[in-house]
Amino acid sequence: NAGVTQTPKFRVLKTGQSMTLLCAQDMNHEYMYWYRQDPGMGLRLIHYSVGEGTTAKGEVPDGYNVSRLKKQNFLLGLESAAPSQTSVYFCASTRGGGRVYNEQFFGPGTRLTVL
Amino acid sequence: GENVEQHPSTLSVQEGDSAVIKCTYSDSASNYFPWYKQELGKRPQLIIDIRSNVGEKKDQRIAVTLNKTAKHFSLHITETQPEDSAVYFCAASSGGSNYKLTFGKGTLLTVNP
Numbered sequence: 001n002a003g004v005t006q007t008p009k010f011r012v013l014k015t016g017q018s019m020t021l022l023c024a025q026d027m028n029h030e031y032m033y034w035y036r037q038d039p040g041m042g043l044r045l046i047h048y049s050v051g052e053g054t055t056a057k058g059e060v061p062d063g064y065n066v067s068r069l070k071k072q073n074f075l076l077g078l079e080s081a082a083p084s085q086t087s088v089y090f091c092a093s094t095r096g097g098g099r100v101y102n103e104q105f106f107g108p109g110t111r112l113t114v115l
Numbered sequence: 116g117e118n119v120e121q122h123p124s125t126l127s128v129q130e131g132d133s134a135v136i137k138c139t140y141s142d143s144a145s146n147y148f149p150w151y152k153q154e155l156g157k158r159p160q161l162i163i164d165i166r167s168n169v170g171e172k173k174d175q176r177i178a179v180t181l182n183k184t185a186k187h188f189s190l191h192i193t194e195t196q197p198e199d200s201a202v203y204f205c206a207a208s209s210g211g212s213n214y215k216l217t218f219g220k221g222t223l224l225t226v227n228p
Contacts, residue, residue: 042121
């Protein structure tokens with residue numbers, strides 16, 4: 001199993017450009033997440049999904065949109081990139097369901113620079 | 116919402132010494148507390164977790180303790196080795212949910228040979 005994969009690994013954008021980050025998991029997980037990681041700020045939740053066709057806002061959703069059309073994929077979109085969105089983006093997934101919390105598995109990250 | 120405070124932000128120890136990282140949380144409904152290790156340039160990976168019905172959990176050289184009354188939990192690493200050098204994140208389930216975590220800001224642990 002590949003686990004959680006992310007595409008691309010690196011990207012440089014100019015202010016105002018748009019792009020989509022792709023996250024894929026092959027573990028049949030229900031829940032998926034997008035985080036951003038900035039120095040000294042830990043991992044902050046952008047958006048998440050608790051099942052195919054569902055999405056919800058996290059802690060820092062402004063400037064991002066997401067879609068979960070297929071259970072195994074979770075897309076993060078930046079419609080008009082800003083320098084403040086320069087960050088490392090991590091996707092994660094977890095089995096979900098039931099009342100017990102399960103481990104989140106992280107992807108390798110995407111390093112995005114907005115000039 | 117949940118708020119997780121983590122201390123210290125940096126920690127330097129000599130090889131063989133113990134390291135302790137502490138976290139506090141705000142929401143008494145939180146019931147799951149994982150710890151993640153992130154090596155430089157790598158993804159976070161779970162190293163140990165504890166649920167609210169347990170006060171302590173050990174796995175070889177690492178242990179986690181939980182004090183629900185005081186709303187704090189700690190990571191203990193004994194006999195530290197250079198390969199323990201990494202950023203460590205604590206987290207708490209948000210508002211007792213089974214699908215969201217709130218992370219602390221991280222502790223950079225350096226183990227000096």
